Amino acid sequence: MASSTKRAWMLQEFVAHSGNVNCLSIGHKSGRVMVTGGDDKKVNMWAIGKPNAIMSLSGHTSPVEAVRFGNAEEMVVAGSMSGALKIWDLEEAKIMRTLTGHKSSVRSLHFHPYGDYVASGSLDTNIKLWDIRRKGCIFTYKGHSGCVNDLKFSPDGKWIASAGEDGLLKLWDLTAGKMLTDFRGHTSSVTTVEFHPSDLLIASGSADRTVKFWDLESFQMVSSTDGDSTPVRAIAFHSDGQCLYSAATDQFKVYAWEPARCLDTLSIRWGRVAEIAQAQNQLIGAAFSDTNVSTFVIDAQRIQPASGPPLPPVQMVSPPVTARSGRRSFVERPPTQSTRQISQPKEEPDDSSPTDDPGDDLLSAARIEDPANYQEVFAPRSRLEHSPSREVKPFPAPLEDERAPSPVSQPPRPATSAGQAPPSQKPVEVKKASSPKGRKTHSEDIPKPAPKAKVPPSPPSQSKAQSGLDVDDFLPKASVPSLLAGGQGEASDMSEAEALSMISKGHHSMMQVLNSRQEKLQVLRAMWTSGSTKTSIDSALGMRDQAVIVDLVNVMLQKDSLWSLDVSASVLPELMMLLDSKYESYVSTGLSAVKLILKNFAPVIKSNVTAPPLSGVDISREERYHKCKACYRCLMDIRSALEQRNSFKGNMAPKIREVFLLMSTLD
Structure with a gap:
């Protein structure tokens, strides 16, 4: 049977920074450039499909936590943990502006579709609108009670939508400088928001695993999805607005909204995907983990609705208008109470203390790391003219029997000064990718090693010839x-x-460890499947093998009903040992289990410890009291141990803060 091409595949994986990567953004105009920010305080720019950084932008004095391309991909804005914003001109390779005013980390950024303005959302719960030319804050929008996770300008540039950690989606009128409405319906933090490209419609994705659609005339919910298996991390409307793409951990879905229904689903091992963008007939997804960034390609022509029958027409519910769906478009948006006020908000004085010295623009640098790619992406052109559209060729799809590059199989890549991977460690797909404007691919520029003298092998099979590998090697x-x-x-x-x-040979020690671990897990599995859940848990604890305990706890974390007060009292001493482990995955599992115990049993533990059983015979209450007391002692020991250790940073810091907040309920 002939091989068929894949619908989605990994394009590349590379080391992007010398420290952990905190954010990334894809250029939505071409879908072929990407910018990343990390703990190394640098902003690196990449051509998607090529392993070497085009530019490295430095100047921030704290880790970079938000990045965004300008609409024409000629500028990049980056926000840091200190609250400062820096804007770079990519064509001239120099710093343009440093903007200060936020009191905490910048988490979201977006450029105005027409004017020289940029909006920023911060951990300080505020949204600021900046004038790039005048180098100042025009207005501050206050209303969220938590971090502003995402924000977007409307296509007509008159509104801002903001997604908050407080579970609210808010709509702001730029002209009046006030909130139009807030959309309530999500039961957890709103992670991402997106305007429909033409209709008065907005979509929001949340950690409650749903995508909700809202009408911007009636300010009512249009529909809501049933819910994914993991939190929604990124959404994007089709360029024509006919469907919505939703990305969650290891999952991709296509939705329609009137009525809400899932049109297609793909399982993609991209982990915690950060952003998706459309480039002609392909979708580009990007994810980051630790110092690595990985990119993925989805063939939009082989997923619904493009690969199936056209969607049924939407029934008209309002007077005839220009939008195909029957909903009004942004061009003919009716005036609201806020937009009737024609007074423009005056530039306000910023009372917050500066976080970065604007004079450090002299220390900011935009270093071109790959001149050839830089010339290819930024061809010389007049600053007075709009950027000419570059020819974008699709990435070739591999066959179904070809294996995509696996992060596990790739050796560790040391980061260079710009954070790029050595040229010798490029993924296979990068060599296949075509560069813009019909130029030869990057693989053709790389000198090929001289062929080795070897004995002629036996004729390769068809699969060997297709993959380009010889298994005998x-x-x-x-x-x-x-x-x-x-x-x-x-x-x-x-x-x-x-x-x-x-x-x-030479791996006997590791083989013995793995065989022993497998045997123990098989014993526990036999007990578990026979219905003796508590017995299997006690047996795992008696084995005194942290690897086995971590495996078991990770399984139990998938189902809250497996946890009881009795199980918690038995597991907590072992969780304390996990928190003292040198392995970050063990610490993460221990913190997750402690969080679950506190969420489920903290009120019960507190009520029983503060009110011991009265005199008399009540065996069940006495047993519950002793279990709660044992849990309380372990939790207090865990709290004191976490307070004494200051080495938890990076990915562990948010989980530790959550544990401390939950433990406050025991006081």
């Missing part, structure tokens, strides 16, 4: 004595068992 060769005895430079025939035996 990865099998152990015969020893020197056997070659001498045979008199020829050919590998002797070897059984699979002999090959595995040779491969495992």
Whole structure:
């Protein structure tokens, strides 16, 4: 049977920064450039599909936590943990502005579709509108009670929508400088927001695992999805507005909204995806983990609704208007109470203390790391003219039987000064990718090593020829004595068992550890499937093997009903040991389990500890009291241990803050 092409595949994975990556943004005009920010206080720009950074922008004095391209991809704005914004001109490779005013970390950014303005949302709960030319804050919008996770300008540039950690989606009128409405319906933090490209419609994705659609005339909910298996992390409307793309952890869905229904679903191992963008007939997704960034491609022509019958027409519910859906468009938006006020908000004095010195523009640098790619992306052109559209060629899709590059199989890549990966460690797909304007691909510029002298192998199979790999190259060769005895430079025939035996030589210790771990897990699985859940938990604790305990706890975290007061009292001492582990994954599992116990049992523990059983015979209450007391002692020990250790940083810091907040309920 002939091989078919994939609908989605990994394009590349590379080391982007010398510290952890905190944010990234894809250029939505071309879908072929990307910018990243990290703990190393740098902003790096990349051509998607190529492993080397085009530019490295430095100057921030604290980690970069938000980045965004300008609409024409000629500018980049970056916000730091200190609250400062820096704007770079990419064509001239220089710093334009440093803007200060936020009192805490900047988490979201967006450029105005027409004017020289940029909006920023911060952990300080405020939204600021900045004039790039006048180098000042025009207005501050206050109303959220939590971090502003995302914000977007409307297509006509008159509104701002903001998604908050407080679970609210707010709509602001720029002209009047006030809030129009807030949309309530999400039960957890709103992570992302997106305006429909033409209709008066807005979509919001949330940590409650749903996408909700809102009408911007009636300010009412249009529909809501049933819910994904993981929180929604990124959404994007189709360029024509016919459907919505939704990205969650390891999952991609296509939605229609009148009525709400899922048109297509893909399982993609992209982890915590950060952003998706459309480039002609393909979707580009990007994710980051630690110092690595990975990019993925989805063939939009092979997913619904493009691959299936057209969507049924939407029934008209209002007088005839220009939008296809029957909903009014942004061009003919009716005036609201706020927009009738024609007074423009005056530039307000910023009473917050500066976080970065604006004079450090002299220390900011935009270093071009790859001149060839830079010239290719930013061809010389007049600053008075609009950027000419660059030819964008689709990334070629691999066949179904070809294996995408796996992050596990790739060796660690040391970061260079700009954070790029060494050229010798490029993923396979990067060599296939075509560069813009019909130029030759990056793989053609790389000098190829001289061919090795080797004995002609046997004719390769069809799958070998398609993948370009020879499996014999990865099998152990015969020893020197056997070659001498045979008199020829050919590998002797070897059984699979002999090959595995040779491969495992030198790894006996690790093999013993893994075999022992597998045997223990098989014993626990047998107990678990027989219905003895508590017995399997007690057996795992008695094994005193942290790896086995971590595996079991991770399974239990998937289902809250497995946890009881009795189980919590037994597991908490082992969780304290996990929090003292040198492995970050063990610490993360321990913190997650402590959080779950506090959420489910903190009120019960507090009520029983503060009100011990009265005199008399009440065995069940006495048992519950002793279990609560044991849990309370362990939780207090965990709190004191976390307070004494100041080494938790990066990914662990948010979880530790949540644990401390939940423990306050025990006081």
